Amino acid sequence: METVFSTVSHTTYRSLYLNVFRNHLLEYSLHPVGNYVVQHFMRNLEDSVLKEQVVGELVNTIEDILAVGHFGVVDALTAVTIGLSEIYQKKVVNSLLKAFHLQESSKFKYTVPCVLRLLTFEMYSSEDGSTETTTYFGASILMNAFKLQQNAVEPLIQSLLTMEPDEILALCKDPHGSFVMEAFLTSRIDLPRKKKIYKRVKNQLARLAMDKYGSRVLEAIWASADIAFKEFIADSLLGEEQQISSNMYGKIVMKKCNIDFYKRKKTAWLEKQEANQKKQELFKDILEETPDSSDSKLVQNKRKRAETPLADEIDKLFTSKRKTRNSAVSQRSTSQNPKIKEEDLALREELSSVDPFALDMKLTIKNIKKKNKKLKREKPSKKFIMS
Template sequence: MENQHFQAAHYGEVPEELLGYFKSVESKLDDQSFESAEDQRLFVDNVYTEVEGNELRLATNYSCSLVLEKLLKISDSFQLRVFMDKLSGSTIPLFAHRFASHVCQTLLTLAADVVDQEMVQGVQPNQGEQAENDQQGVLLTMQELVLGMCEDLKPSVGGLISQQFASHVIRVLLYVLAGKRVDESGESNSRLRTKKSHIYKAENNNVKNTRTGNKHLRVPNSFKEMFRSLTKELAMNGNEAVIRSLAVHRVASPLIQVLLELQDDSEEGRQAQTALLDSLLWGIVSDVNPADERKKDDRKAWFQTLIRDKAGSHLLEMVVKVAPDNVYDQLYKTYLAGNLEKFGLNPVSNFVIQQLISNVRTPAQVQSMVSELAGKPFTSMLKNGKYGVIRSLVDASVKVQGCYKQVVDALVAALGMTDDTTQQKQFVDCVIRMKTLDNWNNLLSEEQDSLRNFHLQGSLILQGIMKMPAEQNAFVVNSFLSMKPAVSLRWCYTPMGSRVVESIIASQHVNDKIKKKLLKNLLGEYVSLSKDKFGSHIVETCWSVADIEIKEKIARELVKYEYDLSEHHLGKCILWSCKIDLFKRHYNEWVEREKGVDRKKDMFKDILGDDVKMPKKRQYRSY
């Protein structure tokens, strides 16, 4: 790779008058005071007209690049295509530029939706609009513009993936080619933007992208072919030693993870994924049991390096997530079985162990993992704060529908509880705070009453146990019911406690008698819960499982404070869900409606089994 490809692009300084103009543009974009969509479009058109010929200068200027990103987010598809066309031929220097790379990243994210629109409308290459000025030629479709960008990159892509700024943009480009929506707020955020960039965007670049929709986007076959071509260029045609060096490279490793994640289920996708895994793991797919002892030792040493390296461990997390069953099993048996405690206690490798357990494939594997970790290792995990490993075992048990007793018994023992029912009354208190029974008993009464030390992993563990059969979830249910109503009620107003309460009420493995008791315990509190951002979800869950008798009691409670609730943004949603207006005006019709809902649930239960959730008409979360 020639160094000139990585030289920072420089297209001259932005004139002072243009800088001043862009400051006024930013102020207008932040205010968002457009009277109509047409006004907004005209404003954006005027801005592009004013900056014509200076696009490259603006993209490479710190303050102007930020304004450009805001402008792009409210541009229509035609305006986006015009802007991308202006960048044609400068792909590599822009991708490798500190500021312009972020503009390109935003542009590509928005381009994905434009390509999706073109697919819906049946737009084909060579069907771009004629420009107003005949000398300007035909404006290419977004499909052609993106592919042109890829062609520019191809000769240099192998070196650019480890370039500090270009790597992030290439990751987004791969998402676009694969037809996956770029979600920079989700799980893939850390692989698409640096932490610093994400924080800045959240705090400053506050113009929202209104383009939302399905996670998967329609893309032409040419995109899929280009994705395979770039995959071969990056992963299959490269030297294995180079690929392994990229696995522990701080910038390049996330891109390798994206390549592994985005391969589809086609034969070409599986072949590419297998070839990449083989290169990364020193031939573990093609040469399962090498005769050469030296190769075995080298492979083992490499794995030990990978699992303890900050970048390499993230890559291994993706490997155990996407690896075929036979590769997963080989990795587990060869390198991880017998070492779960050692790696699970390590501050870096414990995340790999969590993913290994969460993505388990067979009940036998769960059985083996539980047998290895039960007893002293479980206690060590609890003592050393590696709660995620414990939560992963609970999730794995639920996933394969087995080993329930072994997992819960191991947790009970690690908490220092015996078969004594009195001790087990503190089960939920200990788990949600991730404390042993001795630690709980040594807390002052004020600390025991405090809900501030609730732990997220503890809440997730309790929710996981509630998906297990009654014999195991009885530890949670009995412990929760033994609490004083005033104490258990306080859980409903906390983010982690409320989720546990919801999981108990909604569990298919809790009998109706216990659920009815829980719902009755909340009578007198439904109005207050309806106005709370956590409690309102508990009201909805209660309503979904209540019989007509309890529903009527809840409705009578709500109707007394109908006006108060109707003035509250959450309360009015509860009034709508419970059809309180119908209850008040046409009681008999309300009764028949709710009985009909119950009959429908029973009917689906008979057809599909116990795990039936009726579809909600309202989908929202206020937090």
């Protein structure tokens, strides 16, 4: 089934949903094996109508699915929501908050830590809750969430912005948390919100640059920052150039930020950054194409392919080629031998409806027999007679 999802047409995919999955998604999601099938089914969805139906069927069951430990289903569900309207996105985010017992606005600040560790508010608030390790699926769910519209993920944004500088630093240096921070910094969330994160890490830039995971977050900050903060980053890194350059990850950061060029020609470096920023703004509309529009194009293209099945296309192709070949053979034979016998024409008409290759073979054999008879009647040349 998992292989079928990536190969079938749009029409067949819809039939699978109507005949197999509709009204059974929760049942399969709770099954120890069936939940993997549901995950692949959702990850291969392209039709926005089907996405809305799937989200509508599972949105209120997230807590039940998390309770049995099938986190991949929730991850796939949040990924499906990316291309939908804000109404569906808000429903999924609210259902997530409810599943982790964070519905009240006073608990929003715990959203990112709880989801990242896949712990409810009560479990996280216990003595050992905050020391629990982060999880892959928790990070993936948050990464998908930060691809939604800003209004839909307001509780998650508030959770990040209320963290202390030390907590932000720990999140940036965490194997899973660093991906969450990258997703936030590269999202479509407005720049003033991101600047609040910049301020919390501005005194820790050297530590980030020399960390395996923190260096990736610093690169994301660099990519999303304005020229003023990029200049601040360059000054901070240049202040600890020797220490950072001796670090394996620090070298990469120094090269990507072009600190050596900044050190030698600051004015030219600033002009280059301004030119790059203008290019980004110029192509902003193209780079930030909405998921809805790209999804609709995929669906339309797939729908067009589905309207003409592949088997029919192949049959039409061979039929047209067969007709073309038959006419070509007929014209060639007639032009080469205007006095073609009536029996050859009858044979051609009989075989043309079956196979053009059989026609060629039959006529070729007949011509060879005629040539052999002609050769037998001719006397051999003296030149080849043995003495």
